[in-house]
Amino acid sequence: xxxxxxxxxxxxxxxxxxxxDIQARTTITNTITSFxxxxxxxxxxxxxxxxxxxxxxxxxxxxxxxxxxxxxxTTGGSDKxxxxxxxxPPLIPLIPxxxxxxxxxxxxxxxxxxxxxxxxxxxxxxxSNLKPKKIGYFWTGAGxxxxxxxxxxxxxxxxxxxxxxxxxxVPSSGNSPxxxxxxxxxxxxxxxxxxxxxxxxxxxxxxxxxxxxxxxxDHSNRAILSSIVDExxxxxxxxxxxxxxxxxVGTSPGxxxxxDAKGNIVNEWPSVLxxxxxxxxxxxxxxxxxxxIDFDKxxxxxxxxxxxxxxxxxxxxxxxxxxLRLWNLxxxxxxSTIRIPNGQGIQDVKFxxxxxxxxxxxxxxxxxxxxxxxxxRTNPDGSQGVAEPLFxxxxxxxxxxxxxxxxxxxxxxxxxxxxxxxxxxxxDISDLNNVKRLDNPDEIQPIIGPHYVKISPDKKNLLVTxxxxxxxxxxxxxxxxxxxxxxxxxxxxGSLHFNRTIDFENxxxxxxxxxxxxxxxxxxxxxxxxxxxx
Numbered sequence: 001x002x003x004x005x006x007x008x009x010x011x012x013x014x015x016x017x018x019x020x021d022i023q024a025r026t027t028i029t030n031t032i033t034s035f036x037x038x039x040x041x042x043x044x045x046x047x048x049x050x051x052x053x054x055x056x057x058x059x060x061x062x063x064x065x066x067x068x069x070x071x072x073x074t075t076g077g078s079d080k081x082x083x084x085x086x087x088x089p090p091l092i093p094l095i096p097x098x099x100x101x102x103x104x105x106x107x108x109x110x111x112x113x114x115x116x117x118x119x120x121x122x123x124x125x126x127x128s129n130l131k132p133k134k135i136g137y138f139w140t141g142a143g144x145x146x147x148x149x150x151x152x153x154x155x156x157x158x159x160x161x162x163x164x165x166x167x168x169x170v171p172s173s174g175n176s177p178x179x180x181x182x183x184x185x186x187x188x189x190x191x192x193x194x195x196x197x198x199x200x201x202x203x204x205x206x207x208x209x210x211x212x213x214x215x216x217x218d219h220s221n222r223a224i225l226s227s228i229v230d231e232x233x234x235x236x237x238x239x240x241x242x243x244x245x246x247x248x249v250g251t252s253p254g255x256x257x258x259x260d261a262k263g264n265i266v267n268e269w270p271s272v273l274x275x276x277x278x279x280x281x282x283x284x285x286x287x288x289x290x291x292x293i294d295f296d297k298x299x300x301x302x303x304x305x306x307x308x309x310x311x312x313x314x315x316x317x318x319x320x321x322x323x324l325r326l327w328n329l330x331x332x333x334x335x336s337t338i339r340i341p342n343g344q345g346i347q348d349v350k351f352x353x354x355x356x357x358x359x360x361x362x363x364x365x366x367x368x369x370x371x372x373x374x375x376x377r378t379n380p381d382g383s384q385g386v387a388e389p390l391f392x393x394x395x396x397x398x399x400x401x402x403x404x405x406x407x408x409x410x411x412x413x414x415x416x417x418x419x420x421x422x423x424x425x426x427x428d429i430s431d432l433n434n435v436k437r438l439d440n441p442d443e444i445q446p447i448i449g450p451h452y453v454k455i456s457p458d459k460k461n462l463l464v465t466x467x468x469x470x471x472x473x474x475x476x477x478x479x480x481x482x483x484x485x486x487x488x489x490x491x492x493x494g495s496l497h498f499n500r501t502i503d504f505e506n507x508x509x510x511x512x513x514x515x516x517x518x519x520x521x522x523x524x525x526x527x528x529x530x531x532x533x534x
Contacts, residue, residue: 085221085265087202114474116199119148119173123511127166131213132157134456135165135523136463138485139180139191140504142173143514145472149175150512151191151207151215154502156456156463156487156522162502168215172201176469179452180519181232181240182209183261186533189215189521190240190263192229194308195471196222197250203229204242206263212523218263224248225268226255228308231291237261243288243302244268250309252319253286256302256327269332277334284337285321290349293329294358299375300327301338301360303346311477318476320345324362326375326385338385340364340371348404349373352429353411359432361390361414363405368397370405370416372432390432394441396421401479402468406453413438413459413494417450419468419479424450424488426495438495446498449481452519455490457532462488462496465517485517 119142134156141149148169155163175193182189189207196203202220209215226244233241238261245254255268270277280286290303304321311318322343326335340346344366351360360373370391377386393416397403402419412430417423423445426438451468455461467481483505489497504515524532 085223085259087219087221114174114195114199116201119171120146122148122150122167122169125164125167127214128163130155130160130163130165132160132163132165133524133526135212135525136485136487136502137180137189137209137215137521137523138465138502138504138517139177139519140508141175141177141516141518142512143483143505143508143516144512145174147512148173149177149193149205151180151189151217152504152515152517153213153215154485156461161487161500164507165213166215168207168217170205170217170220172196172199172220174199175201175203175205176471177516177518179230179232180521182234182521182523182533183240184234184236184238184533186212186523186531188218188261188263190232190242190259191519192232192242194228194230194469194518196229197227197246198474203227203244204263209523212525221263221265223255223257223265223268226257228254230289230305233291233293236295239263239266241291241293241300243291245287245289245305246308250307250312252307253281254288256288256291256300256332258332267332269327270334271332274333280325280334280337284323285319286325287319287321288325289347290324290362292349292351292360294351295329297358298329299335299358300329301325301349301351301362301373301375302327303349303362305345305347305365311471311475313474313476315476320366322346322364324349324373324385324387336384338373338387340367340387343367343371344399347402350405350407352407353409355411361405361407361429362387363403363416365401365403366399368393368395368400368403368418370414370427391427391435391437393418393425396423396441397425401477402451404451404453406455406462408455408459409457410459413455413490415453415455415462415496417453417464419449419451422448422450422480424453424462424464424496428494438493447482447484447486449479450486451481454520454522454534456522457524457534458526460490462486462490463520463522464488465520467516467518469518470516481516483515483517485520 132155136154136156138152151168153166176195178192178194180191187210191205193203203222205220206218207215208218228245230243230245239259242257258267287304288302289305293300302325304323307319324338343364349362362371372390374386397418400418400420404417407414414427416425428436452465454463464486466484468479470478485502487500504517508515
């Protein structure tokens with residue numbers, strides 16, 4: 001951080017002391033720490049420049065807040081102040097008749113920061129009275145990046161498949177909606193924003209789904225030391241663990257963020273007081289994307305993918321990682337770093353249900369391979385956590401940018417989306433010593449850019465979205481997609497049959513400039529006494 005930026009922060013810090021603004025004081029202090037860390041560890045001129053640009057934007061938001069004399073707090077939900085999470089107003093408020101023309105006609109001269117204009121108003125939608133037993137929620141970005149991003153509630157029942165039941169807007173645009181996850185009790189959904197940081201917006205969006213057919217936007221927030229929301233896992237007692245892939249300015253290290261049952265951020269792990277774990281994340285790229293948790297054995301795995309800011313122009317190249325971190329969940333500390341040689345982006349990791357060794361599957365994107373992680377085995381050097389190659393997904397998977405996965409709850413089947421290969425691989429993993437491929441790797445499947453994948457609770461279908469990321473001219477990473485939700489039949493042998501889709505691009509072309517559905521959640525209410533949320 002340059003001397004001039006630091007001086008501005010110190011002035012703001014003094015101002016916040018005078019006004020007794022505890023949360024702003026915490027924000028400023030922690031941001032200074034974050035910038036100092038970046039200054040000490042970053043050797044990339046492009047990342048340093050990006051950090052400065054984002055820093056100035058964050059400063060602008062803090063200046064606006066302090067000038068207003070209003071406390072920083074979460075929007076909606078509880079009014080209780082949360083010292084570890086923020087929700088800031090947009091830099092430019094909505095001014096009818098003034099900001100709409102700006103949104104339609106402004107060109108952005110900065111390389112990464114986006115003008116923080118309010119979203120264009122959306123067309124009204126009349127909800128359906130349909131109440132299907134199977135519901136699909138799709139966390140979706142407006143195709144033009146100008147209208148509000150939104151949650152689409154659809155029917156997954158055979159007779160009414162694809163019927164839109166409701167549309168729930170969030171109060172901002174250009175977030176590039178990313179992963180979506182339900183709370184343990186199914187009353188809350190959280191969706192992350194991949195690029196919210198670039199408009200200095202909140203990065204996590206919470207929806208009240210206590211009425212599953214009428215989701216309501218509840219509140220949004222952002223972390224202090226981290227950004228770029230990725231994988232989401234519900235805590236059994238309420239709340240979430242969430243991987244934030246980047247620091248407050250999108251560099252390494254990221255954080256493992258924890259919330260309470262209401263979605264308020266309670267901590268960002270590892271804690272700065274945990275010296276050993278903090279040094280672990282500073283010593284080698286820590287860009288957590290994948291997240292899997294074994295609550296019974298109190299361990300977790302996070303997988304490191306890419307430094308988020310390195311995908312944005314100008315860049316010296318995408319910084320991909322070869323590592324996973326093994327966590328002691330009860331202590332919220334890192335046990336060890338597990339390496340996959342030349343993995344070039346370990347995008348996903350998931351524990352295999354029922355495996356006696358708590359083994360997990362991880363995807364090595366550069367290699368196009370699936371690796372198996374044994375968290376309780378030790379290496380010759382005594383370090384805990386062993387990685388071994390399990391299955392090569394073939395030429396289509398090599399350097400395919402993204403390989404995401406899901407595993408059936410009986411631990412027998414695993415599915416892998418190969419984004420640039422336009423392919424979904426199916427594996428029988430019931431015998432890990434004799435893994436069998438169930439799909440034809442040479443088949444041309446009717447899907448473009450598959451990414452997010454969910455196995456339906458009854459194991460009869462896969463729900464796959466045909467879209468990964470398109471950041472536009474500011475990025476070197478823009479992947480093709482068909483912008484559809486694919487509801488794919490799982491045949492008795494575990495292989496796949498493609499037959500039904502929801503064409504979001506076609507549905508929302510006129511009203512929102514198209515649609516970018518990145519992720520989904522399935523609610524199966526077939527048995528009212530035992531609803532499934534996944």
